[in-house]
Amino acid sequence: MAQVRNKQVILSNYVTGFPKESDFNVVESTISLELPEGSNNVLIKNLYLSCDPYMRGAMTKPEGSERKGSPTYVPASPIAGYGVAKVIESGHSNYKKGDLVWGFTTWEEYSLVPAAQLVTKIENSDVPLSYYTGILGMPGMTAYAGFFELSSPKEGETVFVSAASGAVGQLVGQFAKLTGCYVVGSAGTKEKVDLLKNKFGYDEAFNYKEEPDLDAALKRYFPQGIDIYFENVGGKTLDAVLSNLKVHARIPVCGMISQYNLTEQEGVKNLSKLIYNRVRLQGFIVTDYYHLYPKYLEFLLPKIKEGKVVYVEDIAEGIENGPAALVGIFSGRNVGKQVVAVAHE
Amino acid sequence: MAQVRNKQVILSNYVTGFPKESDFNVVESTISLELPEGSNNVLIKNLYLSCDPYMRGAMTKPEGSERKGSPTYVPASPIAGYGVAKVIESGHSNYKKGDLVWGFTTWEEYSLVPAAQLVTKIENSDVPLSYYTGILGMPGMTAYAGFFELSSPKEGETVFVSAASGAVGQLVGQFAKLTGCYVVGSAGTKEKVDLLKNKFGYDEAFNYKEEPDLDAALKRYFPQGIDIYFENVGGKTLDAVLSNLKVHARIPVCGMISQYNLTEQEGVKNLSKLIYNRVRLQGFIVTDYYHLYPKYLEFLLPKIKEGKVVYVEDIAEGIENGPAALVGIFSGRNVGKQVVAVAHE
Numbered sequence: 001m002a003q004v005r006n007k008q009v010i011l012s013n014y015v016t017g018f019p020k021e022s023d024f025n026v027v028e029s030t031i032s033l034e035l036p037e038g039s040n041n042v043l044i045k046n047l048y049l050s051c052d053p054y055m056r057g058a059m060t061k062p063e064g065s066e067r068k069g070s071p072t073y074v075p076a077s078p079i080a081g082y083g084v085a086k087v088i089e090s091g092h093s094n095y096k097k098g099d100l101v102w103g104f105t106t107w108e109e110y111s112l113v114p115a116a117q118l119v120t121k122i123e124n125s126d127v128p129l130s131y132y133t134g135i136l137g138m139p140g141m142t143a144y145a146g147f148f149e150l151s152s153p154k155e156g157e158t159v160f161v162s163a164a165s166g167a168v169g170q171l172v173g174q175f176a177k178l179t180g181c182y183v184v185g186s187a188g189t190k191e192k193v194d195l196l197k198n199k200f201g202y203d204e205a206f207n208y209k210e211e212p213d214l215d216a217a218l219k220r221y222f223p224q225g226i227d228i229y230f231e232n233v234g235g236k237t238l239d240a241v242l243s244n245l246k247v248h249a250r251i252p253v254c255g256m257i258s259q260y261n262l263t264e265q266e267g268v269k270n271l272s273k274l275i276y277n278r279v280r281l282q283g284f285i286v287t288d289y290y291h292l293y294p295k296y297l298e299f300l301l302p303k304i305k306e307g308k309v310v311y312v313e314d315i316a317e318g319i320e321n322g323p324a325a326l327v328g329i330f331s332g333r334n335v336g337k338q339v340v341a342v343a344h345e
Numbered sequence: 346m347a348q349v350r351n352k353q354v355i356l357s358n359y360v361t362g363f364p365k366e367s368d369f370n371v372v373e374s375t376i377s378l379e380l381p382e383g384s385n386n387v388l389i390k391n392l393y394l395s396c397d398p399y400m401r402g403a404m405t406k407p408e409g410s411e412r413k414g415s416p417t418y419v420p421a422s423p424i425a426g427y428g429v430a431k432v433i434e435s436g437h438s439n440y441k442k443g444d445l446v447w448g449f450t451t452w453e454e455y456s457l458v459p460a461a462q463l464v465t466k467i468e469n470s471d472v473p474l475s476y477y478t479g480i481l482g483m484p485g486m487t488a489y490a491g492f493f494e495l496s497s498p499k500e501g502e503t504v505f506v507s508a509a510s511g512a513v514g515q516l517v518g519q520f521a522k523l524t525g526c527y528v529v530g531s532a533g534t535k536e537k538v539d540l541l542k543n544k545f546g547y548d549e550a551f552n553y554k555e556e557p558d559l560d561a562a563l564k565r566y567f568p569q570g571i572d573i574y575f576e577n578v579g580g581k582t583l584d585a586v587l588s589n590l591k592v593h594a595r596i597p598v599c600g601m602i603s604q605y606n607l608t609e610q611e612g613v614k615n616l617s618k619l620i621y622n623r624v625r626l627q628g629f630i631v632t633d634y635y636h637l638y639p640k641y642l643e644f645l646l647p648k649i650k651e652g653k654v655v656y657v658e659d660i661a662e663g664i665e666n667g668p669a670a671l672v673g674i675f676s677g678r679n680v681g682k683q684v685v686a687v688a689h690e
Binding site for chain 1: 605615617627633
């Protein structure tokens with residue numbers, strides 16, 4: 001069988017603290033582009049790989065039963081994540097050669113994956129294919145499920161979003177505006193704050209790095225308090241939010257990126273504020289909501305085509321640049337959804 | 346108009362840290378036992394006063410809009426809380442002379458209260474009247490709403506209750522057993538731990554003061570994790586629970602008594618555990634559930650009469666002993682529901 005080159009991104013060591021480029025290696029392996037006899041797996045060519053905050057958890061050495069439900073990388077093996085791919089050969093009836101798909105794949109040029117790892121075929125190709133790592137993929141469904149399913153937003157409510165220009169945040173803000181909410185976002189650079197106000201339609205936005213007193217900043221933007229806080233960062237931001245909630249506020253907990261690289265987590269002190277305000281703080285995992293994907297496409301595709309919802313991506317070209325792109329999201333280097341383009345078709 | 350003596354419990358100063366007996370004074374005032382002309386209020390003789398953890402919040406000097414929804418005491422004025430009383434005269438059609446009632450009253454022998462402060466007339470007097478400060482009053486409804494309405498318990502689930510022998514906790518444990526759950530409680534003395542196991546039917550119980558490692562204690566009692574944590578204490582206990590939850594766990598947040606007397610709240614570090622386990626942490630206030638009170642009585646009264654649900658009270662005799670009784674609940678001096686008997690009929 002003919003073997004072809006298969007570049008891979010390998011975890012060199014378990015990571016502690018902030019991940020560095022040197023925690024990864026790009027190596028050359030080989031792969032056969034024929035399906036093994038009798039296999040019901042799918043052989044795919046990876047086109048776009050998604051850099052997502054949850055991947056930080058997979059880089060940490062697992063301890064006991066601690067990391068239920070989340071993937072774990074193995075040193076000296078390639079890392080994994082969401083991606084867009086083209087089917088080269090398929091042993092499974094759901095997929096055929098030439099199909100475009102998105103789902104869970106490996107960081108390499110070609111992968112042999114179980115069909116169950118693929119979320120779905122891509123039926124609409126009149127939008128950028130890379131969108132299926134973001135607005136039309138896992139982060140998009142995360143924003144949709146977290147905002148509409150967990151928060152039950154109503155017109156006129158007040159919404160705060162942290163990491164607001166990120167893969168998920170930029171959509172939450174736009175969904176909030178479509179619902180008739182007042183929405184404020186926080187981000188870590190002036191460029192991102194400008195995007196929030198001028199591109200995504202946030203009513204207000206601020207650079208949290210320039211706010212010595214987050215509580216005061218929230219009181220400025222939400223004098224009457226917050227109805228919905230879409231939680232992406234945790235730590236000090238959550239603590240400040242807890243002192244600025246309205247009665248019956250909802251906090252869908254999507255992620256806590258500010259905590260992922262700390263060896264000792266920050267303590268959150270204002271949890272007793274949940275009581276009198278009858279607040280619901282709820283963690284969620286997007287995979288529980290994938291049955292809503294067709295409904296999501298029906299809601300969103302027309303809005304993308306009419307320009308009513310926009311999406312900003314930060315695309316790194318070439319799998320060689322994958323480690324830098326992945327590491328960059330933990331220091332906020334990316335502007336918008338971070339993608340790695342392995343190939344364009 | 347004839348005036349009678351009316352002993353009152355007065356707040357001497359706003360409280361910081363743990364409340365002390367000297368933060369209160371018992372003084373003699375006078376009151377007329379006739380309703381003012383044209384009043385639609387209700388004149389009541391207070392029989393039993395309830396000592397509840399939420400009262401600590403009312404002793405703190407209010408800051409801005411911080412204490413929405415909770416009462417605030419005023420120095421040099423009598424404090425207030427739940428109680429059982431007998432109607433002396435009524436200007437309101439819902440109540441008449443001789444009725445027994447429970448509701449929100451003032452810490453004094455006689456009170457003139459708006460009818461809206463009273464929750465309801467007492468129709469069943471074949472149980473101890475003091476029960477209407479506890480099992481048949483606000484704490485009982487708190488246990489019922491927090492456990493059944495917010496936690497949606499199922500047979501076979503695992504339940505952990507902190508402050509488990511308290512006014513609310515002793516009922517949550519018994520409700521969990523009636524539902525077919527496995528239930529473990531924590532308390533602060535050997536006497537209370539014995540009560541949990543031998544009187545309230547908890548499957549297991551431990552003294553948290555004798556557990557240097559709460560995480561290890563929970564792993565011992567819940568090797569498969571916790572489905573429902575009934576949160577009464579906050580702080581370190583909550584942090585340990587967060588590392589021992591099952592997927593889709595529910596945490597109704599009833600109170601955080603371990604934090605009420607601290608000038609600096611303890612930080613809770615394990616909140617990111619909410620995410621992968623899809624945990625719902627939800628604050629609630631019992632007054633939102635008072636419409637369920639008739640349903641609660643229907644559920645509970647037969648069980649009390651058949652001895653299937655029991656209740657332990659700690660009754661201090663005389664309003665003069667009110668301050669000591671109230672202060673005592675914050676150091677765990679009481680065993681079971683703390684009540685102050687002002688008069689018995």
